[in-house]
Amino acid sequence: MQMEKRAIPDDLFYDSNDFWIKVAKEAVIGLTDYGQSNIGDIIYLEFVPAGTVVRQGGRCGSIESGKWVGSLLAPVSGVIVETNREAEADPHQVNADPFGRGWLYRMETANRNEIALLMDSGAYKTWIEERIRLKEKDDVTL
Amino acid sequence: MDLYHLGPVGWIESQSIYHALALLGLEGLVICYPTTPYICLGLHDDLDYEIDQSYCREHGIPLLRRETGGGVVYLDDRQLFFQLVLRRDNPLLPLRRHRFYEKFLQPAISVYRNLGIAAELRAPADITAGGKKYSGNGSGEIGRCAAYVGNILLDFDFVTMSRALKVPDETYRRHLYRIMRANIITLADCLEYPVEYSTLAANLIAGFEGQLGDLSPRDPDAELLETARRVGERLTSREWLNLPGRRPAGRKVKIAEGLYLLAQQTAEQGYNTVLVRDGIAAEITAGNDAMEPALPVRA
Numbered sequence: 001m002q003m004e005k006r007a008i009p010d011d012l013f014y015d016s017n018d019f020w021i022k023v024a025k026e027a028v029i030g031l032t033d034y035g036q037s038n039i040g041d042i043i044y045l046e047f048v049p050a051g052t053v054v055r056q057g058g059r060c061g062s063i064e065s066g067k068w069v070g071s072l073l074a075p076v077s078g079v080i081v082e083t084n085r086e087a088e089a090d091p092h093q094v095n096a097d098p099f100g101r102g103w104l105y106r107m108e109t110a111n112r113n114e115i116a117l118l119m120d121s122g123a124y125k126t127w128i129e130e131r132i133r134l135k136e137k138d139d140v141t142l
Numbered sequence: 143m144d145l146y147h148l149g150p151v152g153w154i155e156s157q158s159i160y161h162a163l164a165l166l167g168l169e170g171l172v173i174c175y176p177t178t179p180y181i182c183l184g185l186h187d188d189l190d191y192e193i194d195q196s197y198c199r200e201h202g203i204p205l206l207r208r209e210t211g212g213g214v215v216y217l218d219d220r221q222l223f224f225q226l227v228l229r230r231d232n233p234l235l236p237l238r239r240h241r242f243y244e245k246f247l248q249p250a251i252s253v254y255r256n257l258g259i260a261a262e263l264r265a266p267a268d269i270t271a272g273g274k275k276y277s278g279n280g281s282g283e284i285g286r287c288a289a290y291v292g293n294i295l296l297d298f299d300f301v302t303m304s305r306a307l308k309v310p311d312e313t314y315r316r317h318l319y320r321i322m323r324a325n326i327i328t329l330a331d332c333l334e335y336p337v338e339y340s341t342l343a344a345n346l347i348a349g350f351e352g353q354l355g356d357l358s359p360r361d362p363d364a365e366l367l368e369t370a371r372r373v374g375e376r377l378t379s380r381e382w383l384n385l386p387g388r389r390p391a392g393r394k395v396k397i398a399e400g401l402y403l404l405a406q407q408t409a410e411q412g413y414n415t416v417l418v419r420d421g422i423a424a425e426i427t428a429g430n431d432a433m434e435p436a437l438p439v440r441a
Contacts, residue, residue: 038238040266044186044388062185066266068239069185069211069282135237 006033006128009099013115014124015075017057020099023115026081029074030103031063031094034128040065042091047072047083047105054080056114060105063091075118078109145357147343148174150219157182157208158374160225160291162366164284165373169232171350171357172225173343179218179299181306183207185282187214188387194308203306206377207385210291212267212280213396216306220297220330222342224250226290226350234354235288242281243267246290249349250277253294256345259332267292268399274327275398294342297330310393310405310413317415317427318395318403325397 012020018035022028036042047061054060054074061072061083083105087093094102109115119127146159156176163170181193181203189195189205192214198205203216217223226246228235236242243266251269254261254276264270269277269292279292304319329337351357362370376382392413393405404416417425 040239046186046387064184064186064211066240066243067184067210067212067278067280068242068266069209071283131237135233135235 006037007099008032008034008121008125008128010121012099013075013118013120014127015073015118016127017073017075019073019075019104021075021115021118023109026106027076027078027109027115028103028106031098032124033098036095036098036102039063039068039070042094045072045088045091045094045104047088048080050080050082052080053110054078054107056111072104074107076107076109076114077111078107080105081108082106143354143357144168144170145347145359146170146172146174146362147347147359148172148362149339149343150175150177152176153178153180153204153217154206154374154378155370156217156223157206157377158370159362159366160227160289161209161284161373161377162369163227164287164289166366166369167229167286168227168366169229169287170227171347171354172223172227173346174223174225175219175221175339176217176223177219179216179302180204180206182215182217183383183387184212184214184280185209186211186387188389189383189385190308191387191389192308194306197305201302203302204378205383207383208280208282208291208377209284210280210282210289212278214307215278216299216303217293218299220295220299220328222294222296222339222346224292224294224346224350227284227287228290229287230283239281240266242288242290243279245353247277247279247292249346249353250279250292250294252349253342253345257329257333257337264399266399270398271327274325276327278398294346295326295328296337296339296342298326298328300326307395308393309395314393314403314405314413314415317417321397321401321403321417325401 012022014020018032020030020032042065044064056077058074059071060074063070084103087102151174153176156174160172251261259271261269261271267279268275281290300323309315395403400420402418405413406416407413415427416423
């Protein structure tokens with residue numbers, strides 16, 4: 001059994017769909033290290049256009065890996081102001097550097113109260129551990 | 143779980159029923175085959191990059207874009223489809239995507255093994271034996287569900303598949319046909335006797351029952367059929383088909399996991415046909431190479 005350690009930076013907030021959000025003047029959103037490891041090698045990313053208004057949990061793009069496609073879901077409501085064109089051109093950046101070059105998009109948030117309902121790093125770690133305990137006693141350590 | 147053993151269905155229904163199940167949040171296993179041929183694009187395929195639309199129009203081959211992953215496939219009545227829809231909160235679903243296939247392709251692998259074929263999974267989603275691809279598969283999130291779709295090739299029309307894809311020229315097309323023929327294999331190729339659809343379907347259902355528990359046969363109800371009708375209209379609409387998708391630089395066709403045929407530009411404004419196997423150029427041929435035999439004429 002291969003044991004892998006996954007990063008969970010302390011200065012970010014997290015949602016239950018494995019997206020992180022860095023709160024600043026404009027929020028930056030990405031896929032967590034644990035999230036990208038579950039998805040596997042990412043081969044395609046597609047975003048809604050900048051300027052699109054999305055609700056919390058709403059679809060703001062799609063992602064494909066190994067013949068699986070899923071949705072990019074917004075952790076909070078707001079307006080997409082920029083998408084990561086470099087990650088779109090080279091989606092493997094999301095696997096290689098999910099908290100750095102592999103960020104997904106920037107957003108002007110609409111409701112700061114939603115951020116308060118997200119998980120901090122400790123809560124996200126606990127949530128992942130519980131999910132693993134329930135579904136798979138496998139190869140991830142945190 | 144519900145079993146929709148539908149047998150022959152219209153080409154749109156062969157995709158729209160499982161989409162409708164997923165959109166309604168209903169779990170189920172669909173076993174079917176389309177009565178007429180069509181081309182099916184993956185969610186992120188680019189129609190203009192992938193398909194020779196003139197050829198498809200002239201030969202009456204309709205197009206549909208599914209909401210699951212993977213690439214362009216030619217589908218017809220010599221392929222048995224299995225389509226599993228599970229709610230995303232179903233505890234049977236592994237967290238890691240590659241484990242979906244390890245788990246849910248086991249019934250299909252068992253079907254091949256029962257026929258004496260040493261089938262195995264080539265990650266993430268091909269079923270292979272002896273280095274050749276027997277089956278390609280895809281999956282995706284649709285609504286609140288996840289759908290896993292695959293097929294068993296009783297036979298395959300390599301000629302039409304080669305002709306329906308948009309390629310740089312006829313030399314590339316002949317290479318494409320040859321490479322597909324050498325690396326994809328069907329039951330008709332490897333068995334000395336014909337296998338009945340009903341036998342394959344029964345074995346497949348038995349395999350899924352081993353994983354999912356008892357399956358309850360049922361027919362689509364009015365709500366499912368109406369949802370499928372509306373989904374089918376969307377999946378075949380011009381607007382949906384024309385959605386932009388991936389367009390690699392130069393023509394690139396995926397034949398099987400780890401196997402690609404590329405048209406690589408040269409300094410002389412021409413191109414080389416490059417067969418890439420597991421990241422290594424296994425075969426390079428000048429684009430104007432006339433040594434390849436012509437494509438066989440479709441019977």
